Amino acid sequence: MVDAPQQSRFRPETTILSLGDGFFDPVQAANFPQTILRFRNDRAAAEIGLASLTDEEWIRHFGRFEPLPGSLCEPLALRYHGHQFRVYNPDIGDGRGFTFAQMRDDRGRLMDLGTKGSGQTPYSRFGDGRLTLKGGVREVLATEMLEALGVDTSRSFSLIETGEALHRGDEPSPTRSSVLVRLSHGHIRIGAFQRQAAYRDEAAMQRLIAYSLRNLYGEEPGNQPAAQLLSHVVGRTATLAASYMAAGFVHGVLNSDNINVTGESFDYGPWRFTPRWEPGFTAAYFDHQGLYCFGRQAQAIHWDVVQLAIALRLVASAEEVAPPLDEFPAHYEAAMAQAMLGRLGVRPQGEQADVALVAAIEQALANSPVEIDRFFFDWRGGARRGPSPADPIYSAPAFEAFSQQIGSYESAVQLSHPYWSDETPCSMHIDEVEAIWAPIAERDDWSAFDAKVAAVRRMGAAMT
Structure with a gap:
């Protein structure tokens, strides 16, 4: 720990x-x-x-x-x-x-x-x-x-x-x-701005914008404070969406009242980590249409940010809020490269190469049975670190593009932590969560919970 x-x-x-x-x-x-x-x-x-x-x-x-x-x-x-x-x-x-x-x-x-x-x-x-x-x-x-x-x-x-x-x-x-x-x-949620827009309260909206800029972003409001705030929110939420993907995480309920304007993730109800790269994987049993499934999270968060922009139109023109809103896709692409390469532990090579590597990773994971946690564990630092149950998969055609590209990347991490000598990566899949809860429910035994928190923090230390 x-x-x-x-x-x-x-x-x-x-x-x-x-x-x-x-x-x-x-x-x-x-x-x-x-x-x-x-x-x-x-x-x-x-x-x-x-x-x-x-x-x-x-x-x-x-x-x-x-x-x-x-x-x-x-x-x-x-x-x-x-x-x-x-x-x-x-x-x-x-x-x-x-x-x-x-x-x-x-x-x-x-x-x-x-x-x-x-x-x-x-x-x-x-x-x-x-x-x-x-x-x-x-x-x-x-x-x-x-x-x-x-x-x-x-x-x-x-x-x-x-x-x-x-x-x-x-x-x-x-x-x-x-x-x-x-x-x-x-x-402060996107929904707080939507409330002021619904009530057409311009003074309250201006106070909320100024509060958010000063206290959450450390800036004084400029000539276009609504666009100024929106620009920050676009960047932070695009980064959030990318970090969910690199973590293999599905929030489950990405409503606009669940999106913080700092881009900080919060409010966990029916969350899950998807074992494999399955774009249609959902966390909420009531999400029948897959609106917030794994592969749609960036789209869902972008949609929420559009609602923020619509709310800000109470005090700003369309010409002011459109430019920062249009930057979401570019922010997301850059954030995906940073998040995926960061979890892989390799140094960036440049936008074109990095985007291509991310695409190769997604293709490999989507077309093979290897688990996300196992892949990033086995390839930490950009090279295979030893025997793995997934080795036959890594030599299959699904990984051909990734294998060709990863060879030119340099490691950006040290692998001296004992965690990297473990046989299996630390994960948090639903069966593990249920196994942790069972002894608590049955006999008030918290040992598995305490051990899991310690194991997760140990992994976190290994990744820093």
């Missing part, structure tokens, strides 16, 4: 209050029957000055939601709209979560601590505002794996079991309950 970074000092903020009351509602956290600490992310806590909290203090803040000194005095449920599977919904917002606190991290960035499963809000509709323990475990595993693979993701900060019996239609019920806290670089 990677050692935690040196403890930073806690630097509280209340910056979100500058937006004004129209962007959020003060709420109260649920009063849970129990608060059993199941996971605390001391690596992340050290970056914001909270790793020295005792377990008792941790539970008071992240299970009972006692305010952190100097930060927000009360939780805030954020207001937003959004397209959900391409259908516009004005009746959403933080329905089972809230922004609990803000602070600066060790890089000086404004950070939010947000919740999932913390109780009902004005936007809960018919929901109970709760989170199943299995859902919390799955989010921890997703974020740990994505972080290790270099995806810009929110981080699971805390998971506390809350002692309520929940009834759900998609898992055996009654099931156990939990509350999750995630650490994010802001919780």
